[in-house]
Amino acid sequence: MATSVTIPNSDIVFRRDGVGDRAVVFVHGWTDDLHVWSPVIAELSTHGFETVRLDLAGFGDRTQADGPFTYDRFAADLLAVVDAVDKPFVLVGHSMAAPIVELAAEARPERALGLVLLAPIPMAGTRLPDEVIENFRSLAGADASAIQAMRQQAGPSAPEAELARIAAVAATARPEVVRATADLWNNGHPAERPGDFAKPVLIVTGSDDPIITSDVAAAAVAARFDSTKTTTVAIEGCSHWPHIEQPSLVAAQISRFLAGNLATEKVSRA
Numbered sequence: 001m002a003t004s005v006t007i008p009n010s011d012i013v014f015r016r017d018g019v020g021d022r023a024v025v026f027v028h029g030w031t032d033d034l035h036v037w038s039p040v041i042a043e044l045s046t047h048g049f050e051t052v053r054l055d056l057a058g059f060g061d062r063t064q065a066d067g068p069f070t071y072d073r074f075a076a077d078l079l080a081v082v083d084a085v086d087k088p089f090v091l092v093g094h095s096m097a098a099p100i101v102e103l104a105a106e107a108r109p110e111r112a113l114g115l116v117l118l119a120p121i122p123m124a125g126t127r128l129p130d131e132v133i134e135n136f137r138s139l140a141g142a143d144a145s146a147i148q149a150m151r152q153q154a155g156p157s158a159p160e161a162e163l164a165r166i167a168a169v170a171a172t173a174r175p176e177v178v179r180a181t182a183d184l185w186n187n188g189h190p191a192e193r194p195g196d197f198a199k200p201v202l203i204v205t206g207s208d209d210p211i212i213t214s215d216v217a218a219a220a221v222a223a224r225f226d227s228t229k230t231t232t233v234a235i236e237g238c239s240h241w242p243h244i245e246q247p248s249l250v251a252a253q254i255s256r257f258l259a260g261n262l263a264t265e266k267v268s269r270a
Contacts (some may be wrong), residue, residue: 002016007080014053015034015053015054016050016051016052017052018049018109019050020089023049023082023089024051024052025053025085026041026093026102028055028094028096030062031139031147031170032060032094032169034060035165036056036243036244037092039162039243039251043248046254052082056097058173059177060169063173063177066265068258077086078091079104083108088111088112089113091110091116092116093116094118094119094120095121098122099169106196109196109199112197112199114202115197117201117221118205118257119205119206119212120203122203123221124189125186125189126185126188133183133186136186140179140182144167149161151167152176157164157238157246159244161170161246164227166244195224196223198225203221203232205233205234206234206240207234208238210239211241214232217232235253
């Protein structure tokens, strides 16, 4: 049974589904919302984990949230959620959310069990050329049809109905938030040094992703973590939104990660 929980004295509302003494917390990517994870969550096969998801500030049901729209602010909101859940957790982050979940996991090492990064934006940013990032910034204030057309081009195998839904969601974001967060994931976070997170990490990419290629994932993301605890998987036939394009395959990878790599992980509840 799903429940919605509000963090006191904030606009943060998160959704809890299922039961378990551990939690899997899903964080959406740029201009998306918490519902983008529904197809994956529906097909998870691992028991003992409840699922948790939230809208990042500026997106979904939080379009009126005040800034700053920074990685540190997003990580602080996520930490408020995992602290409210108060149990060992795995964080799943798509695209722009990859640095967010890494920062949060490093801040709660006593309860963080692992990370799943889907088409992850590097902590150092993508550093796309000006003319390319401007294409993304130009979506600020765009109508849903224009956003859907861009998504369709970038992820042709994604279901049309879901593309239409997330395009409508993206169109509600304030233009200044869209521009600020596009610059955020392009420019990156100052913490470009290798990360401090030493637990299992699963990196999932799309075989046809033009932004987060296998080379980018290896050099700019996987290199931040312990190579003996890091697994990288490419999902064939999809681009930058593997959880939308191939939700069953992504759910299977996450379920395998939860059942396997985390079976012997021990954490304190300090």
